[in-house]
Amino acid sequence: xxxxxxxxxxxxxxYPMIDYGKGVYLYDSEGKEYLDASSGAITANIGHGVQEIxxxxxxxxxxxxxxxxxxxxSEPAEKLAxxxxxxxxxxxxxxFFVNSGSEATETAMKISIQYWQEKGVMTKTKVLSRWxxxxxxxxxxxxxxxxxxxxxxxxxxxxxxxxIQPPYCYRCPYNKEAPECGYLCANELDNIxxxxxxxxxxxxxAEPIIGASGAAITPPKDYYxxxxxxxxxxxxxxxxxEVMTGFGRTGTMLACEQWGVEPDIVTxxxxxxxxxxxxxxxLVGDHVMEPIVSGSKTIMGGHTLSANPQACAVSLAVIEYxxxxxxxxEVKKKGEYLKAKLLQLQKSFSFIGDIRGRxxxxxxxxxxxxxxxxxxxxxxxxxxxxxSIAQQHGLLVYPAGAGSDGVNGDAxxxxxxxxxxxxxxxxxxxxxxETLQQFTNFYLNEVDLKLEGDKE
Ligand code: PLP
Numbered sequence: 001x002x003x004x005x006x007x008x009x010x011x012x013x014x015y016p017m018i019d020y021g022k023g024v025y026l027y028d029s030e031g032k033e034y035l036d037a038s039s040g041a042i043t044a045n046i047g048h049g050v051q052e053i054x055x056x057x058x059x060x061x062x063x064x065x066x067x068x069x070x071x072x073x074s075e076p077a078e079k080l081a082x083x084x085x086x087x088x089x090x091x092x093x094x095x096f097f098v099n100s101g102s103e104a105t106e107t108a109m110k111i112s113i114q115y116w117q118e119k120g121v122m123t124k125t126k127v128l129s130r131w132x133x134x135x136x137x138x139x140x141x142x143x144x145x146x147x148x149x150x151x152x153x154x155x156x157x158x159x160x161x162x163x164i165q166p167p168y169c170y171r172c173p174y175n176k177e178a179p180e181c182g183y184l185c186a187n188e189l190d191n192i193x194x195x196x197x198x199x200x201x202x203x204x205x206a207e208p209i210i211g212a213s214g215a216a217i218t219p220p221k222d223y224y225x226x227x228x229x230x231x232x233x234x235x236x237x238x239x240x241x242e243v244m245t246g247f248g249r250t251g252t253m254l255a256c257e258q259w260g261v262e263p264d265i266v267t268x269x270x271x272x273x274x275x276x277x278x279x280x281x282x283l284v285g286d287h288v289m290e291p292i293v294s295g296s297k298t299i300m301g302g303h304t305l306s307a308n309p310q311a312c313a314v315s316l317a318v319i320e321y322x323x324x325x326x327x328x329x330e331v332k333k334k335g336e337y338l339k340a341k342l343l344q345l346q347k348s349f350s351f352i353g354d355i356r357g358r359x360x361x362x363x364x365x366x367x368x369x370x371x372x373x374x375x376x377x378x379x380x381x382x383x384x385x386x387x388s389i390a391q392q393h394g395l396l397v398y399p400a401g402a403g404s405d406g407v408n409g410d411a412x413x414x415x416x417x418x419x420x421x422x423x424x425x426x427x428x429x430x431x432x433x434e435t436l437q438q439f440t441n442f443y444l445n446e447v448d449l450k451l452e453g454d455k456e
Contacts, residue, residue, distance in 0.1 A: 021048025024417050024424050026396070034391070037416045037428050038398035042211065042244050042361065045271035046321055047417040053276045056317030057310065065310040069302065076312035083319055084281065087253045089262045094284040096299060097307040101243035101269030102136025104280040105205065107301045108265045109140050111284055111292075112203035112237045114300060118291035124202040126159070127239070128192065132166040134212040135205060135241050144205050147213040163196075164188045166210055167219035170354040170365065171373065178220035186219075186226040193234045203237035203265070208255035209361055211244040215400035215411035216356050216363030224259040237264040237288065243280065244361070247271030247318075248328035248418055251335060251359035258358070264288050271418075274318045279311040327418050335359040337422065338414065341429045349436045351376075351443065360418055363400060365411040375409025382410035382443075389438045395431035 008015060016028040024047050026034045039045055046053070060076060067074055081095035096111075098104050109127045116124040129135065131146035139157055142150060146162030165173040165185045174184045193201060206227065210217035231238040240263035245255035249271060252258055256266070265288060269280035292299065305311070322328055339355060339362055346352040353367030366382050368374045376382045383399045390397045390412075401411030416428060 023047040023049070024420050032394065034394050034396050035416075035424070035428055035431055036396050037390075037414050037432075038396050039271075039415055039417050040275055040396075041270070042249065042398060042413065042415045043270040043273075044275040045247055045249065045418050046274045046318060046327070047419045048275075050276075050321060052321050053274070053314060053317045056313050057276065060310050060313035063309075066305070066308060068304070069307045074307070074309035074312065076309045076316055077307040080312040080316050080319075083316065084268070084283065087319070088266065088283055089254070089257075089285075091262060091285040091287065092266060092283045093286050094289045096282045096284065096301070097312065098280045098282065098303055099278040099305050099308075099311070100136070101241075101267065101280050102138045102141040103303060104243060104267035104269050104282050105135040105144065105239075105241055106138050106140040107282040107299075108205065108239045108241075108267050109144060109203070110301050111265060111282065111288065111299060112239065114296075115237065115288050115291060116202050118295035121199075123199050124236075126196070126201045127161055127203045127205055128164070128189070128196075128201055128236075129162045129205045130164050130166045130210075131162045132168065132210060132213045132217065133162060133205075133207055133241075134210075135207075136243075145213075163192045166214060166217055167223050168210075168214065168217050169220060170217075170356065179222065183220070183223060183226050186223050186230070189227060190230045190234075193230070193236065198234040198236060201234070201236050203239050204231050205239040205241055207241045207243075208245050208259070209250060209358060211361070211413070212400055214363070215365060215413050216358075216361050218356055218358055219259075221259075224256065224261040228261045228263075239263060239265040239267065241267045243267050243269035247274075248322060248331055249359055249361050249415065250357075251328070251332035253328065255358070272315050272318070273311060276318070277311040277314040278305075279308070279315050322418075325419070331359040331418050334418075334420065334422075334425065335362065338362060338416075338425050338428070341425070342414070342432075345429070345433060345436065349440065351439075352436075357413075360415055360420070362414045363411055364414065365401065365409065367409065378409075380443075383412060385442055386410070386412055386435065386439055389442065390432070390435040393431045393434045393438070395428065395435060397432070397435075 019027050019029045084095050085093045129144045133146040135141045135144045143159040144161045167185050240256045242254050246268040264285045266283040273279040342355045350370045351366050354365040357363045368376045398413040400413045
């Protein structure tokens with residue numbers, strides 16, 4: 001093959017060439033079919049090739065594709081901001097558009113610092129976070145991310161913002177069970193803030209359900225109530241990073257709604273454009289914007305393509321599609337169906353240690369020993385093998401967990417487009433079952449090989 005000029009995630013790996021997509025299926029240039037059980041990177045929330053979105057895109061392109069936000073506003077941008085405000089918590093009425101989740105969380109970080117500055121508090125500049133978290137790849141967002149694998153190369157450039165343990169009940173850092181644990185992992189935030197001094201802390205950021213680095217780690221019932229109470233008590237803003245969980249992925253517009261906790265700032269991305277366009281947003285509460293509106297009147301942030309009319313028109317069409325087809329209210333039921341099928345599979349495959357998550361954001365953690373919960377040695381690259389075997393079986397699953405934290409093991413996420421039908425979920429499960437069967441053979445070979453090595 002000719003040399004490539006494209007820097008891909010793994011430079012010398014061979015990637016299939018994609019040809020087209022329809023609904024939950026993708027087809028490569030050799031005609032192979034893939035069931036997109038990960039919505040790409042938990043992004044293609046309404047599936048591929050939806051005509052209504054293509055039409056909205058074309059219509060807006062005919063009018064105008066780009067205007068610079070310092071010179072003009074546009075109807076799609078104004079309408080989208082109003083629509084998103086109406087879909088989220090009553091206080092979250094301000095919307096700042098960007099192009100990626102990383103930009104959204106970095107903007108949230110900056111707005112939280114600016115908020116305190118506009119109130120005359122200049123020392124509150126840190127944005128605390130958790131280990132096993134991912135908030136984006138740009139340096140500010142990576143500083144907040146507790147994803148050890150992605151941080152490692154840039155440590156000298158990063159702030160040490162991850163400070164507390166995640167609510168990882170399957171491997172509780174305190175070896176206890178909720179609620180008897182007394183929510184030690186949430187209360188740790190209180191201790192850290194006292195040690196660091198709340199006068200230095202602008203905000204705390206968390207993914208309601210941990211995605212890329214935790215494979216759908218879902219906290220117990222009162223976790224966020226405790227977190228929010230600690231933030232309020234110490235005068236620290238609470239930022240919910242809903243880049244992955246937002247836009248209906250877990251069964252409600254925002255996942256935070258399910259814990260009855262209202263964040264001061266929310267970030268959105270991924271499902272917002274559903275993969276049809278790059279678009280993301282930082283939603284800001286009225287009370288956070290108030291000192292800025294009556295102070296400098298400008299957010300120190302933004303990008304050339306922020307509030308791009310073309311991208312906003314696409315996102316509006318995505319929302320309209322979700323609403324017209326009543327997709328979000330069905331997500332919980334579909335998620336329960338899929339989870340029940342996965343739990344059935346667990347009975348036959350003892351290396352499935354944990355199945356977790358909400359709605360159509362499900363995580364599966366693999367273990368060498370079911371009872372002891374022993375992770376596989378990282379050198380076995382179980383996640384990578386699982387992804388590759390699944391792909392051979394025409395199934396796309398999302399790598400999550402592996403390498404994200406030095407101490408934790410292998411996991412994948414299953415998060416298909418929210419539009420998936422029950423018949424397609426059965427197809428998904430069949431392909432996953434074949435994957436697990438083939439992995440069993442692979443795993444046994446590996447163990448045999450290891451035993452052979454030990455004998456020598
Ligand atoms: N925040 C969360 C919760 C994410 O899952 C991601 C990406 O996976 C990001 C932020 C970064 O988004 P992007 O890759 O669009 O920059």
